[in-house]
Amino acid sequence: MPDFDLIVIGGGIVGASAALAGVRKGARVALVDAGLAGRATDAGAGIVSPVALDRGEQRPDWTALITECVGYYHSLLAELDAVDPAGAGSATFEQVGELVVAGDDPHEQAALDAVAARLSNPEGRRAHGVVKPVEVVDGADLREYWPELRGDLRGLYIAEVGRVVGSRLHDRLVTAARRRAQAGRDDAGLEVIPGAGILDPQGPRVRVGPRVLDGGAVLLASGAWAGADLAGFGVQVGIRPIRGQLVHLRLDGQQTGMRPVVNTPGGGYLLGFDDRIVAGATHEDVGFDARVTAGGQQAVLKAALDLAPGLSAATVLETRVGLRPATSDGLPLVGPVAPAIHVATGLGAWGLTLGPLLGELAARHALGDNLPERLDFLSPGRSVPKESA
Template sequence: MAEFDLIIIGGGIVGASAALAGVRQGARVALVDAGLAGRATDAGAGIVSPVALDRGEQRPDWTSMITECVGYYHSLLAELDAVDPAGAGSATFEQVGELVVAGDDPDEQAALDAVAERLSTSEGRRAHGVTKPVETVDGADLRAYWPELRGDLRGIFIAEVGRVVGSRLHDRLMTAARRRARTRSDGAHLEVIPGAGSLDPQYPSPRVRVGHRVLDAGAVLFATGAWAASDLAAYGVEIDVRPIRGQLVHLRLDGQQTGMRPVVNTPGAGYLLGFDDRIVAGATHEDVGFDARVTAGGQHAVLSAALALAPGLSAATVLETRVGLRPATSDGLPLVGAVAPSVHVATGLGAWGLTLGPLLGELSARHALGEALPARLDFLSPARPATKESP
């Protein structure tokens, strides 16, 4: 009999969510995590939004999936708060709304107008899970939210958008998974194993080696983000995923309360997130391989975009810089499903990791444990032909 029902390789948001889901199913779960530098979860301070700005709405399946993932967030947070009451609060997640803004760039204005048009009807809002009509804001009204913004911007306000701290959400998922495992009486078990896990290609059923230890399982789920392609290549499986470096800068406005400010987002020139003790400005999109360094050029790009958007931040204190390697695919869509008998993958979430990760981690774990993936996720199959990303 295999030692585990499910081995999850990779301990970011997807892996942690999968571990919680496995324990919920009564499974014996091992979570193997190498703790590699550049893991996107550790750097991430992200936007949880049902409205995509970086692609059109020609794919109803994509829109529907985003809406479902955002809806899942609220039920998940309720569970986390019940299991871990001490961890509840805005340090994990807060629904603060989103200002989508544009200046005089024609392309940005067109993108902003397209978002506003999609959300102008009750049918369009329903497709995104948005219930409240969006507000048009500019000038003084816009700077009432963020006084540091420049004066020529115009935008819209979407109420049903939140922001999240990736590392904090990860820790709460792991706390819930451990506590669920301890309180179940059906054999559910969770063991967290530090180290790099690799599949044994010579063994007929899933066998994972972690240092000198050998683990047998009913199924293996690779949730190793940008590293998933190289992890699976040794097993003879090719998938379409590569790392994209994202650099961020953390700032503080002394004497300013920024924790409940709405997200500021743009169709192409960065974003600003307000937290209780800082503002996060991001992010670069650099195709530089597995280079997790913070670079002068990357920080210059982030700060230049942030100050062009909000000149009033020029006097802010620079607290720290962070970098994460996002897993990207050629067509911009995640990879979720089986890649070989009893071997599964959940990766390629790109900049959507913190929005999509919790639900896709849950569904991937349940699939690895024997449930069918919902047919609505067929378009995320790892077996789909690789195509170039299109809007």
């Protein structure tokens, strides 16, 4: 009899979601968390949007996955609120809408026009889970939402977009898993084990310090740190950390908690929370370096002030750093890599959007459920196009 039915290595959003899914199924779950500096969940203040701005929409399976994951948030939050009513509120998640804006840069204008075209008819909106027609806004209308924005921007307002605090959502997922374990069947359980989990490639066994954990299955959900383990299983899709620095600001006397997300095709964005504004983010291929740097902070502030000059008087509260796990072909890795050893990682900038549902589906598969065929394109055994290798 193994110590656990499921051992999850990595305690971020994906791992916490997997732990909750395992407990739901009555499993004995170990959640091994090294607490490494740069974990993307801890830094993440994310946009939960069904509309991708950073890639073409030639893949209906990718579009459908994003839409499904965004829709899952509503049922997940209902569950978390029922198990942990004291934690409910906008600090976890809020649907606030999104302003996708562009200035006079022709590439950004073309990207904005492409988004508008995709959402211009009912069929296109349904594919993205968007119900309400998209509103075209510019000039003074934009500044009704965000007075600090510069006046020459043109944009689209998409209502079905939310924002989430990664660390807050993580804590509520773990709380829900603990409480379900305490209230569930006698054999269900959750043990959170601090430390670096070292996977035995010969079977579902994990060493944490002097302790050896035997499991029915292991799920690697350790973000970019999973890359070393995956190479040993012959996975062709490479994975590496991409550093993102995010600057937190405060506008004294301003209510910013219900402002829509401001997003740009160029990658800059602004998020409003009750006590702060988050500006992001850099995309730096610098390895496992989780430092705040002067250059990174300058780059984020320059982009934010170019977008919203009215933020120049804001107070700088802090800068956070997350190491996003990026794959060589831009798509996540979800599925088995060996008997009883599974992976769910490589979500890149989509971690807070995709993580909750992909963590659940991966855990359920590790515990014996079939992995939905619609996720076949995320298989760790897929080949990598030469241009992506």
